Amino acid sequence: MSIQDFFIFNCLEEKDLPLLHRWFQEPHVKKWWPVPKEKEDFFDSYLKRIHSTEISLYFVSYGNIPIGFLQAYPVDRSKETWLPKLPKNTIGIDQFIGEIDFVGKGYGTSFIKKFIDQLLAENNEMTVILDPDPRNKAAIRCYEKVGFVRVGIFPRKGDLALLMRYN
Template identity: 35%
Template sequence: MLFQNGRLKVRKLEDKDKYLLTKWLSDPRVLEFYEGRDKPFDFDMVQKVFYASEDDVGKCMVEFNGEKIGYIQFYKLDNKTKEDYGYVTENIYGIDQFIGEVDYWNRGIGTLLVSSMVDFLTSEKNADRVVMDPQVRNIRAIRCYEKCCFKKVKLLPKKELHEGVYEDCWLIEYHR
C-alpha cells in the first residue's frame, strides 16, 4: 500500500487490476475526459500501456471503502517538460487520475484523492510542486483541483489531441 487516508487507499497496480482498467477505459463516460471516446481500450492495450511499459511512472489503484474505484499515476517531470513549462531545477511531480466507477463521481472522493496524493508527494518524495494539465473544458475536474489548492499557471494552447481535436489545457500547480 502506498498510503491510506480514512476510507481511501492507494496501492500499486497489480496484474489482476487489468480487467477493471479495461472496463473503465472502454466506458464513454470515463473516456470523455480521459484518452477520448474514439480510443476505447481493450485488454491488449491496457496490458501494453499499464503493464508492459518500462517507465518511471507510479501506477496505482484507488480503493474507497474496500471497493476498487479508480486509477492514479505520479511521475517526476523530466528536464524537457520542466523547461517547456518554465520551471528550472525544482523537484516537480505530475499526476493523472480518474474515477472509473461513475457511481463514485460527485461525492468528494476526487478531492480527497488528489489532496492525499499531494500530501504523499510532498512528504514522501519531497516534491516542491505538483502539476497537472487538464483540458480547459473539464470544468468539474478543475474545480476539484482548485479545492486542493492548485492554481492555474498558464494556458497550454492546443496541447492535447482528444477525439480528433487539439484541446487547450491549463497548466495548474500546487506549490508548497
C-alpha cells in the same frame, strides 16, 4: 475519522488491468482520457507502464472498493517541452474515478488531497502539477478545491492543456 482515512493507494498490478480497461470504456472517463482502441494495445501499454521505473501507477480504493486510478511521474522538461520552466523536483499527477457511483460526491477531492499530503510528507520541497483539458470544468473545480491554482493554458500535442500547480 475523515473520509481521507478510508483511501488506500495500491500499486497497479497486471491482475487489475481488466477493471482498469472497463473504467476506460466508461463515458465519463473516455471523454477526457485517450485510450488505445484495441484491447491488446491497452494491455500492452499498461503492462509496460507497470514495469516502468519512470511512472507510478495506483488503484485508488475507498476501504476495500477500487474506485479509481492515479499515476504520478517526475516531470521531464526534455520530453514535455510544452511546459514552462518548473522546479527540478516537479511531479505530475493524473487521475480519475472509474466507478460512476463515486463521481461528483467529493471522493476525488479527498483522495487527491491525501495523495499529495503523502508526497509532501516524503519531500516538502516537491512541486506537484497537473494538466487537465481546459474544457473539463468538473475536474478543474475539484483540483481547485484540493489547492491547485491555474498557471496558464498551453498548447500540447495539437490540443490545449491547463497547467495547474499545487499551492
